[in-house]
Amino acid sequence: MTKIIVLLWLHVIPAGALAKDRNRVVLDFATMYGVDEAFVGEDNPIRGIVGDELPWRIARGVHGRLTNRGHLRIRVRGLVFTDDPEVPPEKRGTNDESEFRAVVSCLAEDVPGHVATVNVTTTAFPATPSGDSDIDAQLELPAECVAPIVFVFAGSEDKWFAVTGFSSE
DSSP: OHHHHHHHHHHHHHHHHHHHHSOOEEEEESOEEESOGGGSSSSSOBTTBOBOSSOEEEEEEEEEEEETTOEEEEEEEEEEEOSOTTSOTTTTTOOOOSEEEEEEEEEEEEETTEEEEEEEEOOOEEOOTTOOEEEEEEOOOOSOOEEEEEEEEESSSSOEEEEEOOOOO
16 A cells, blocks of 8 residues: 555656646736826836826727746737826827837745745837737746736836726726
8 A cells, every 4th residue: 555655646746846837827817907096197106116197098908818937918909098187188099109018017035034026027019009909928927926917018118007907987
């Protein structure tokens, strides 16, 4: 009986080790929250990242997926300025950026007992005036990526337009 247990144990360890190497979905999302209200500007950054100075919305939809190997895909449709009075009339319902980037924000232990925020940014991807963009990037994530958050960023500055989440309004 002992030989059987040892043999089973030897077969379980390699299978468990292989499971870590598989490409697994860490985050699959179909909603994002456009920067709005209290998140507009520098007063309430998320993980050290400030929102754009004007409010944005996702007019038509979004779908994204992040794997444990750092593959990030986001299909953004209609990420545009809101119709808020703060937004100049000529910008309402449009995107004025020619490119979007994405940021994956992770919490990771940098030294024993201390957690740090690690933000990893993609290269820029084309964006249309109607706010459409397809981001498909391979990122070098930290060895630990706890509580990942995904942002869609401006191509020209380090401000977010949308973040994983939702508003029930």
